[in-house]
Each structure stands twice: as structure tokens, then as C-alpha cells.
Amino acid sequence: MSHSRLISELPGDAVTAAVTLRPRALILDADRNKPWLAERSRRSAEAAGFTCVEGTHLSGPCLILRAGEVLRSPGSFRPPPAPQGKAFVAVGLPPSGEWSDFHSRHGGDYPATLPPPLCEWHATEETAQARLSGETLPPDSRIVHWQALDLARTDQRLSVYQIVTSLQHGGAEKIARDLANALPDHGAASCLVVLGKPHRGTLPPNGVVLDLSHVPRLERAGFLSKLAIAQGADVLHVHLTDADETRALAKSGIPLIATIHNSRQGWPRGWETMASGDIRLMLACSQAVEAELRESLPKIPARTVWNGIRPNQFPETPLPSTHICFTLACVANPRPQKRLDRLPAILAALRDELASRGVIKPVRLIIAGETSPRLPDAVESRAAVDREAAKFGVDLQWTEGKQPVREVLANAHALVSCSAHEGLSLAHLEALSSGRPLIACDTGGTRELAWKNPAVTLLDAEATPATFAQALADALLSPPPSAHKLIWRDFTTDNMTERVARFAKQAASFPKEPGHTLWFVTNNLAMGGAQSSLRRLAKSFHQRGLPVKAALLQEYPEHPTPGRQDLLDHGIEVFVPPPAGIIDPQEGVDLILGEMAAAPPAAVVFWNAITTHKLLLADALPFTRVHDISPGEMWFSSFERCMENPPPGLPCRVPSDYGRLLESFTVKYSAEATRAEAIGAPVMVIPNGVILPPAPRRRKKVEGPLVFGSAARISPQKRLDELIAAFRLALPDLPESVLKIAGGIETGAADYAAELFELSKDLPVEWLGETQDIGDFHAQCDVFVMISDPAGCPNASLEALASGLPVIASDVGGASEQVIDGLNGRLVPARDVSAFADAMVDLSRDAARRDAMSLAAREHIRQHFTVERMTDDYLRLFFPDAS
Known part of the structure; x- marks a missing residue:
């Protein structure tokens, strides 16, 4: 009697006790970067009646199963009878490999020296512990081949089942077939599963098809679930299945994703009733469909994967001659939503x-x-x-599938479509790829094809025949430029399949509940205020016992910067893939995603990271809360440049497309919040925070010149040329003074540095270079000066205020929230060198005023800008459910 049947026959109060008696299974050698392998084996072991346990301390009979392996027939497993008085081990064989070779040499009765464990049943924990520790089993052990433990043929690749209701002529069916065929080119094994019989002509498959049309409809989900577990499927990807069948497949425990191929009017039956526990991820064929899914099913993650075609199958061809006639094409199967009955009136209006x-x-x-x-x-x-064609007397021809669409398009001058609703029409893609203009209703994802595309004319869904006729006449008499390159940029089978493969891997890798690690993604941890803030925050979280990791986009793995070494010295792990520019952005993102699978995120935080990488990462993390922290003006200018030419195939073309991927968008000062609202994510204002020293660190009163100090990397953004100009202008009215500038030369700014050195060579200016001890630098200064544009919430001025230095700053970014004019320093208009010089002279003449400003500076930091306050603010943002 099987364990599952035994339990089903027990009285209710005995079930719990029986479950605890289930034999145990240990999944061996789990790969943290490929967690789907262990999950695959766990499902197989549980289907065979085992309870999977962690660790290596076992008791009683147990199964050892290497991660990635699955029992060929888990539902029929029975424990072998163990001989009395002997250590007993039963072994399952793989279809090929070391164990198969071992079996061919020894037959079914094995010696005590064995290959590494693959699939073994141990009657006692002693032999299991020996195998786990690499020891030889006792010489009198009985070790046999047990057929019920034999393994199915699998590999290390993610295995994705493409499941479609039928293989008939239709857009969704083509997508499912093409994905099954193309996924192996993107690192995933695949199987095409067809559930039922077609209503129209059968779509020819490209490979092996698992046809379940012979299985009764109410039984096929259960049948497929058992088969998928036995064959090691890691993800089920459904197309067109209704809500009930989708839920039945989800009960398999295999992560399930679904592509939604139509607008809400065309959703599968009952889809609006789906819940978060029914499905792992919804993939919309267009952004328009994704928006409807988010509105109707907000608790289920959704992402857009644009439909794609193979451009070589629909190459651009010259428009046919118009000497004899004009030919329009419409590619659609007759259904009410296609509104084909409008076409005859449109054709008649076009003639007129x-x-x-x-x-x-x-x-x-x-x-x-x-x-x-x-x-x-x-x-x-x-x-x-x-009927309408006869009424209007127009020339109309049906192909009924007997002429390839490619030929129809090659002989047409334009494609016309008046569908009431669409997902993202393959026919539209095929026509545009062929170089044909498209005149269509603005429904579903059609607008997404019109981006920078003069070959697409969008009309209102209720446009009259006359309106259609005018647009068609314009396209026929003055054909727009071909848009085939735009289609080949974003809407290819390769782009589509790559995205599906990535989302399937995420669905199989990330746990249903959020992880525990707070991930920071940043460019580098070299010099700069943003990097200093990140290090402070990461160390503060770490000190509070929160797991923290960082991923760096622009550092070399073999050359740690001092900032990276600082985090490592504090016990914070840092992942450094090859830097951007050495590898493709998507390749770098995929490496980071692999690390995140090994340490699942509680949240992911972008902190001064490259825009392209942020777009790709945020899109690829549907199960994770993603926060973006703006460093100020540089964020917006970089974002705007990237959005002019976003990564191919990525549905992110306007700021709100990115904002939908974010949990929050954080700015560093209040005035920036209004601008940030264009991103479309909830906007938070969290200023930077610094460590407040126990006592002031400004220069003690000694003889000698008055010291103005500035800490800034040498970069054009820091406008040190203006600071030198202000110092030159103020110098005649200053007491004996010196300007000390601490900061290294930013990469690529050597020419600018040379210009600065030349500008200051006849002035009392000291260039100190990179400093590792900002407090020591502050102790050399009387007044801190800062001209910087752009600036968010600059750390340099915060650190100076914390040290008790009066600060003269230009009114840029968040400086006005730090420097209160006349209280803890002087705030002067931006880009006003003369006003800055006057402020330097003003503070140079009154030591008592500088002392009062010093006290006010530290108090202002204590009240508003401590690292403790910053940490608390971010803690509430990243972990809103924490008590």
C-alpha cells in the first residue's frame, strides 16, 4: 500500500501521526545559483511519499537524492524489503553516466566501494551518514539496484513546459510553438504540450509535441501534473487555459506562469477570478494588457513580454505595382471582435x-x-x-488558410485592421516587418507599435469608413518609410524568448515569500558623496543585524576600491561582476540575478546605478520590492538620455513605464519631489545622514592665515573653477587666507584638473589630493566652502556642518535645507561668483559669528541629518511590515 493511500484511509486524528512516519529524503549538493534543481528533486521525492529534510543528520530509513535528479516513476515507488542483520542500500540508476557504467561492470549486486551518491535508499541512518561523509560502507553491506528508484533523463538546464489549449492557426498558438522551439537557444529545455483538438487548421509543430487531446478534459491537468513531476519540469507556462484548468495545474506545486494574449474582453474564461496563490507570474503580450491585469488582479505580479516574429520569415519586400489596382490585406480569422464586417464599407469609402x-x-x-x-x-x-461586400459591391477574397500570409502581404500595399480589442497582433508585426504600412484601430497593444513609427496610423476604435478611407488613401498614394527595422528592434522571437526564459528562471528560483537580504546595487564604492552615504547606510543596517549585500556595476573584481574594502572589513558581502563596458549590460544583470537567487532579496535598492542596468534589473524582479534612490539632477539627466534609446525588447519607453516597476522612488530633498512625480512611483523624501562627532573638529584658534576648505573630487560638475574665481575676487578684502582643496581627480577629468592647477598657480591654493580622513581635513579649516552643480543632498557640506564648520554654499539642490543663511553659514545664489566672494569676506571678518555658526551647524545636524535618522527612515521604507 502506498504512503499516500495509507494516509487517506486513516481516521482524521491519526493523519498527523502518520505524516511524521513518512520516510525522509535529503536533497544533496543543492546549487545556490540554480535553486530550481533542488526544487525539482524535492517535488519528485514528495510525490514518492517522502518528507524532505535539511541538514545531514538523519534518523531511520531515508532517501539520498542529488539535486536535479528525479525518480522516473515517483507515484509507484515502494521501499525495498531490507534483509535482516545486514546494512542495506538500494540504488536507482540514471539513463547514462558513471552509475550506469558501474552497473554494467557489476550487475545488480554492488561492492561496498561506490560512485558518489546519486539516488540511494538507505534502510538505516548509519549507511546514509557514511555515504554523506564519503566513507566506504561496511564490507558485508547489501547494495542492490532497485528499479523503482531509477531516474528520468534530465539535465541542469531549466525545464519549461509550454502548454497551449490546441495547436491551431492562431497568434497565441504560434507564440507557444515558437517559444517551445526557441527556448533551448536561450539556455532552457522545453516541451510543447497540446491539451485539446483544433477548431481550425492545425499549425505544423517544429519539434516533438506532447499531445494530450486524447485525455478527458477534466483529467488532463492531473495527468499532466504527474507527468511533469516525473519528467523534471521546473516551470509550467500556460497559454489560453481558463481559470479552472490553470488552478488545477498550479496544484502540482510546479511554479506556473501564464501569458495573456488579449485585452480583457478576450481573457480566458474566469481569469478575472484568479488569485495570487493560483499563479506565480502573468506575462502580458503588450503594455496595454499588462495595465488591465494590474488593475484587475493587483496582487499577482505582471510583466510585459512583447509578441515576436522571426524577421527572416517576413523580410521587407518592395511594394507591388499600382498600375492595375490597389490591394489591401487584412489578416484575421472571422470572429466578432475582429469586426471584419466593417471592411466592405471602408473599401467602398476608399474607392470614393x-x-x-x-x-x-x-x-x-x-x-x-x-x-x-x-x-x-x-x-x-x-x-x-x-453580405456587406455584396451590399457595397466591393472586390473581396478569402484565403481560408490556403495562401501563406507572407505571400498575401507581399502582394498588398497596406494592412487594414478594425478590431474592437487586441493583445498585440502578430499580423501587424508581420505586415510592418514586410515593409507595409498599417492602418488600425487604437486598441490593445497597437499603440506600442506606433512608437517612433511613421508606418503606423492609429484611428479611433469607432472611426467611420470615411476616416479609414482618408488614412488609407494617404498611405497608398504617399507610402510612408518602411518600419521593418523598428519591428526587428523590439518585436522578434529572440527578444520574446529571452525574456520568457529569464522570467521562467525567476519564477523557479525565487521563493514565494520575500527573502531576507537587503541588496544594494550601485556603480562603484570609490570616491564621492553618494558612495559615502551608501556605505554608512549599509554598515548601519549590518550593525542592526540585517543581512546586507551589495552588487557593483563599474568596479573590477580583482581591484577593490577602498570603499569596497571598507564594507568587506565590516563583514558585508560584495558581488562584483566584470564591469559595465567589458560585458553587455544584460549579461551583467543576469550575473547579479544569479547571485540574488542564491541570497533572495527582501528588497533591492538602486543607489546611484547606471540607468540601463536599473531598467533591466527592475523589469527582471517581478517578485521583489525595488526602490530607486535619486542622487539628484544627475539621475534625471541620465534617465532622460537612456529613455531616448531604451534597451531593445524592453517595454520601458516613458518614465511611468519604469515607475510601475518600483515600490518607491526616493529623493534627497523636498524641492525635488515634485519633479520626481513624473516617474509614477510613490515618492519619498529622505535626506542623507552623517555621523555626528562627539565634539567639533574645526580648527582651533591659532596664529596663521584663515583657512577656507573644500572637499570635492576634481570634476567639472563640482565647478571648482568658480570657487577659485570667487577666492581670487575676495582675496584683496580677506585677511591672510588660504584655500585648501581635498579630493582626487575623477576618471576622465585630467584635462580639467590641469586647467584648475593653472588657474590657481598664483593664488594661495593648496591641492591636497584624495583624503582618507575627512575629520583630519576639517580640523585644518575655519570655514567650509562649496560650489557644486548639480547637487542633491551633498554629503561634503553635511560632514563639514557635523564637524562644526560654518558653510558657504551655492543654492543648488538640497543645499538650502542644510545651510540656513545667517544661522550656520551663508547661502548664496547659484552661479553668482561675486556673491560667493562677498560671503567669504563677510565670514572672514567676524570670528565670534563663526563660533556661533559652528554651534548652530552641529545642532542642525543633530536634529535633521544624523545617520541614525537616515537609517530609521530607510528601515521603515524597505521593511514597512517590520514591527
Whole structure:
């Protein structure tokens, strides 16, 4: 009797006790970067009646199963009878490999020296512990091959089942078939599963198809679930299945994702009732569909994966001659939502419109589609079109699937579509790829094809035949430039499959509940205020016992910067892939995602990171809260440049596309919050924080010149040329003074540094270079001076105020929230060198005033800008559910 049957026959109060008696299984050698392998084996072991345990301390009979392996017939497993008085081990064999070779040499009765464990049943914990520790089993052990433990053929790749309701002529069916065929090119194994029989002509498969159309409809989900576990499927990807069947498949425990191929009017039956526990991830074929999913099912993660075609199958071809006639094409199967019955009136109106422009030529229409006799609404749709064609006396031809779409498009001058709702039409992609203009209703994802695309004309869904006729006449008489390159940029099968492979891997890798690690993603930990703030925050979280990791985008793994070494010295792990510029952004992102799979995030925080990497990462993390921390003006200018040419295939073209991927967007000062609202994510204001020294660190009163100090890396953004100009202008009215500047030369700024050195060579200016001890530098200064543009919430001025230095700053960014004019320093208009010079002279003349400002400076930091306050603010943001 199987364990599952035994439990089902026990009385209710005995079930709990019986579960504890289930034999145990240990999944061996789990790969932290490929967690789906261990999950695959866990499902197999549990289907065979085992309880999976962690650790290596076992008791009683147990199964050892290497991660990634699955039992060929888990539902029929029975423990082998153990001989009395002997250590007993039963072994399952793989289809090939070291154990198969070992078996061919020894037969089914093995010696005590064995290959490494793959699949073994141990009657006692003593032999299991020996195998786990690499010891040889006792010489009198009985070790046999047990067929019930034999393994299915699997590999290390993610295994994704593409499940579609039927393999008939249709867009969704083509997508499922193409994904099954293309996923192996993107690192995933794949299987195409067809659940039912077609209503229209059968779509030819490209490879092996698992046909379940012979299985009764109510049984096929259970049948497929058992088969998928036995064959080691890691993800089930469904297309067109209704809510009930989708839920039934989800009960397998295999992560399930679904592609939604239509606008809400065309969703599978009951889809609006889906809940977060029913499905892991929804993939929308267009951003328009994703928006509807987010509105109707806000608790289920959703991402857009644009439909794609193979450009070589629809190459650009010259427009046919217009000497004899104009030919329009419509590619659609007759269904009510396609509104094909409007086409005859449009064709008649076009004939009149052309005549009004002095063009007297026949106009004909070819409809490439099939009428399913088993669908009454399809038959009626076809009949309605024929009635309208007779009424308006237009030339209309049906292909009924007997002419390839590629040929239809090659012979057409334009594609016309008046669908009431769409997902993202493959026919539209195919026409544009072929170099044909598209005139279509602005429904579903069609607008997404019009981005920078003059070949697409969008009309209102209720546009009149006359309006259609005017747009068609314009396209026929003055054809727009071909848009094939735009389609090949974003809407290819390769782009689509790569995204599906990545999301499938995320679904199989990330746990259902958020992880525990707070991940920071930043460019580097070299010099700079943003980097200093990040290090302070990371160390503060770490000191509070929160797991923290950082990923760096622009450092070399073998050359740690002092900032990176600082985090490592404090016990914070840092992952450093090859830097951006050495590898492709997507490759770097994928490496980071692999590390995150090994340490699942509680949240991911972008802190001064490259925009392209942020877009790719935020998109690829549907199960994770993602926060973006703005460093000020540089964030916005970099973002705007990237959005002009976003990564190919990424549905992120306007700021709000990115904002939808974020949990929050944080700015460093209040005035920036209004601008940030354009991102579309919830906006938070969290200023930087610094460590407040126990006592002031400004220069003690000694003889000698008055010291103005500035700490800034040498970069044009810091406008040190203006600071030198202000110092030169103020110098005649200053007491004996010196300007000390601490900061290294930023990469690429050597020429600017040379200009600065030349500007200051006749002035009392000291260039101190990079400093590792800012407190020591402050102790040399009387007044801190800062001209910087752009600036968010500059750390240099905060650190100076914390040290008790009066600060003269230009009114840029968040400086006005730090420097209160006349209280703890002087705030002068931006880019006003003369006003800055006057402020330097003003503070030089009154030592008592500088002393009062010193006290006010430290108090202002204590009240508003401590690292403790910053940490608390971010703690509430990143962990809103924490008590």
C-alpha cells in the first residue's frame, strides 16, 4: 500500500501521526545559483511519499537524492524489503553516466566501494551518514539496484513546459510553438504540450509535441501534473487555459506562469477570478494588457513580454505595382471582435476617396483567415462580411488558410485592421516587418507599435469608413518609410524568448515569500558623496543585524576600491561582476540575478546605478520590492538620455513605464519631489545622514592665515573653477587666507584638473589630493566652502556642518535645507561668483559669528541629518511590515 493511500484511509486524528512516519529524503549538493534543481528533486521525492529534510543528520530509513535528479516513476515507488542483520542500500540508476557504467561492470549486486551518491535508499541512518561523509560502507553491506528508484533523463538546464489549449492557426498558438522551439537557444529545455483538438487548421509543430487531446478534459491537468513531476519540469507556462484548468495545474506545486494574449474582453474564461496563490507570474503580450491585469488582479505580479516574429520569415519586400489596382490585406480569422464586417464599407469609402483625389483604380481586399465551422460566431462573422461586400459591391477574397500570409502581404500595399480589442497582433508585426504600412484601430497593444513609427496610423476604435478611407488613401498614394527595422528592434522571437526564459528562471528560483537580504546595487564604492552615504547606510543596517549585500556595476573584481574594502572589513558581502563596458549590460544583470537567487532579496535598492542596468534589473524582479534612490539632477539627466534609446525588447519607453516597476522612488530633498512625480512611483523624501562627532573638529584658534576648505573630487560638475574665481575676487578684502582643496581627480577629468592647477598657480591654493580622513581635513579649516552643480543632498557640506564648520554654499539642490543663511553659514545664489566672494569676506571678518555658526551647524545636524535618522527612515521604507 502506498504512503499516500495509507494516509487517506486513516481516521482524521491519526493523519498527523502518520505524516511524521513518512520516510525522509535529503536533497544533496543543492546549487545556490540554480535553486530550481533542488526544487525539482524535492517535488519528485514528495510525490514518492517522502518528507524532505535539511541538514545531514538523519534518523531511520531515508532517501539520498542529488539535486536535479528525479525518480522516473515517483507515484509507484515502494521501499525495498531490507534483509535482516545486514546494512542495506538500494540504488536507482540514471539513463547514462558513471552509475550506469558501474552497473554494467557489476550487475545488480554492488561492492561496498561506490560512485558518489546519486539516488540511494538507505534502510538505516548509519549507511546514509557514511555515504554523506564519503566513507566506504561496511564490507558485508547489501547494495542492490532497485528499479523503482531509477531516474528520468534530465539535465541542469531549466525545464519549461509550454502548454497551449490546441495547436491551431492562431497568434497565441504560434507564440507557444515558437517559444517551445526557441527556448533551448536561450539556455532552457522545453516541451510543447497540446491539451485539446483544433477548431481550425492545425499549425505544423517544429519539434516533438506532447499531445494530450486524447485525455478527458477534466483529467488532463492531473495527468499532466504527474507527468511533469516525473519528467523534471521546473516551470509550467500556460497559454489560453481558463481559470479552472490553470488552478488545477498550479496544484502540482510546479511554479506556473501564464501569458495573456488579449485585452480583457478576450481573457480566458474566469481569469478575472484568479488569485495570487493560483499563479506565480502573468506575462502580458503588450503594455496595454499588462495595465488591465494590474488593475484587475493587483496582487499577482505582471510583466510585459512583447509578441515576436522571426524577421527572416517576413523580410521587407518592395511594394507591388499600382498600375492595375490597389490591394489591401487584412489578416484575421472571422470572429466578432475582429469586426471584419466593417471592411466592405471602408473599401467602398476608399474607392470614393481615391476618386475625389483624381485616382480611378480598382481596390480589392484579401482577408487571410480561416472560418472554423465548429464555431457559430465565426460562421456568422464570415457571412456578415459577405453580405456587406455584396451590399457595397466591393472586390473581396478569402484565403481560408490556403495562401501563406507572407505571400498575401507581399502582394498588398497596406494592412487594414478594425478590431474592437487586441493583445498585440502578430499580423501587424508581420505586415510592418514586410515593409507595409498599417492602418488600425487604437486598441490593445497597437499603440506600442506606433512608437517612433511613421508606418503606423492609429484611428479611433469607432472611426467611420470615411476616416479609414482618408488614412488609407494617404498611405497608398504617399507610402510612408518602411518600419521593418523598428519591428526587428523590439518585436522578434529572440527578444520574446529571452525574456520568457529569464522570467521562467525567476519564477523557479525565487521563493514565494520575500527573502531576507537587503541588496544594494550601485556603480562603484570609490570616491564621492553618494558612495559615502551608501556605505554608512549599509554598515548601519549590518550593525542592526540585517543581512546586507551589495552588487557593483563599474568596479573590477580583482581591484577593490577602498570603499569596497571598507564594507568587506565590516563583514558585508560584495558581488562584483566584470564591469559595465567589458560585458553587455544584460549579461551583467543576469550575473547579479544569479547571485540574488542564491541570497533572495527582501528588497533591492538602486543607489546611484547606471540607468540601463536599473531598467533591466527592475523589469527582471517581478517578485521583489525595488526602490530607486535619486542622487539628484544627475539621475534625471541620465534617465532622460537612456529613455531616448531604451534597451531593445524592453517595454520601458516613458518614465511611468519604469515607475510601475518600483515600490518607491526616493529623493534627497523636498524641492525635488515634485519633479520626481513624473516617474509614477510613490515618492519619498529622505535626506542623507552623517555621523555626528562627539565634539567639533574645526580648527582651533591659532596664529596663521584663515583657512577656507573644500572637499570635492576634481570634476567639472563640482565647478571648482568658480570657487577659485570667487577666492581670487575676495582675496584683496580677506585677511591672510588660504584655500585648501581635498579630493582626487575623477576618471576622465585630467584635462580639467590641469586647467584648475593653472588657474590657481598664483593664488594661495593648496591641492591636497584624495583624503582618507575627512575629520583630519576639517580640523585644518575655519570655514567650509562649496560650489557644486548639480547637487542633491551633498554629503561634503553635511560632514563639514557635523564637524562644526560654518558653510558657504551655492543654492543648488538640497543645499538650502542644510545651510540656513545667517544661522550656520551663508547661502548664496547659484552661479553668482561675486556673491560667493562677498560671503567669504563677510565670514572672514567676524570670528565670534563663526563660533556661533559652528554651534548652530552641529545642532542642525543633530536634529535633521544624523545617520541614525537616515537609517530609521530607510528601515521603515524597505521593511514597512517590520514591527
